Amino acid sequence: MESIAAAIFDAEGYLEFQPEYAREMLCATARLDGIPVALVANRRGFVKTAGAPRVGGIIYTESARKVSYFVENAERHGLPLIYLQDTSGFMVGATAESEGIIRAGAEMVESMACATVPKLVLTINHASGAGYYALAGQGFDPDFTLGWPTARIGVMERDSAIQAMHGPEMERQRASGQPLSPELERSIARTKADYERWLEATYAAARGHVDAIVDPVESRPVLSFLLQVVTCRPRRGHLALDLMP
Numbered sequence: 122m123e124s125i126a127a128a129i130f131d132a133e134g135y136l137e138f139q140p141e142y143a144r145e146m147l148c149a150t151a152r153l154d155g156i157p158v159a160l161v162a163n164r165r166g167f168v169k170t171a172g173a174p175r176v177g178g179i180i181y182t183e184s185a186r187k188v189s190y191f192v193e194n195a196e197r198h199g200l201p202l203i204y205l206q207d208t209s210g211f212m213v214g215a216t217a218e219s220e221g222i223i224r225a226g227a228e229m230v231e232s233m234a235c236a237t238v239p240k241l242v243l244t245i246n247h248a249s250g251a252g253y254y255a256l257a258g259q260g261f262d263p264d265f266t267l268g269w270p271t272a273r274i275g276v277m278e279r280d281s282a283i284q285a286m287h288g289p290e291m292e293r294q295r296a297s298g299q300p301l302s303p304e305l306e307r308s309i310a311r312t313k314a315d316y317e318r319w320l321e322a323t324y325a326a327a328r329g330h331v332d333a334i335v336d337p338v339e340s341r342p343v344l345s346f347l348l349q350v351v352t353c354r355p356r357r358g359h360l361a362l363d364l365m366p
Contacts, residue, residue: 126205135152136149161192210253233255265351
């Protein structure tokens, strides 16, 4: 993700926010063709921490709070937000809940939803689960949403959907010591085929969930053009004030 950011944003003016805290989320102030912006992105891979390693792309309690504060700060300074999405969603489970993931996630969503600054979204790879919405997903009406051809956008990934839909029956048949029935195999194959089609970037773009599919090498000029477009209009919620004499 650092390499992608370096290819998109200006070499001067890039400053990461709290780089050693919740490293699975990358927050930074930067410039795009000289225009100051605030960047929110996911780091993939395993992230070393004082405790157990974290899986990049998943949003944990600390990373949600980090993003929430960063977005609120961008709003105070009037910095347009650019989201580079590669998320598998929020962390789940008893441990995450005891650490406050529900409250922290709600704060992250609230800060993004209440921000009146322009929001541009570029989906790099994954955009799954509630993490997709928390990172200015289409349901929150960002100004423009883009996707690389590698983008996969959906509430649930293919394997997770198969487990949710067929998991109990798969476990029951395996426990009996018999191979999966032909009927179940066919149902699983249909689910796989459906999700491979539904998750494609072109499927989302054809239904208006993504404004455009862009070649990765065109990311910088396209984002720069869109940034100039959105910075020429009054901020949301500030229209009446901006029109006052």
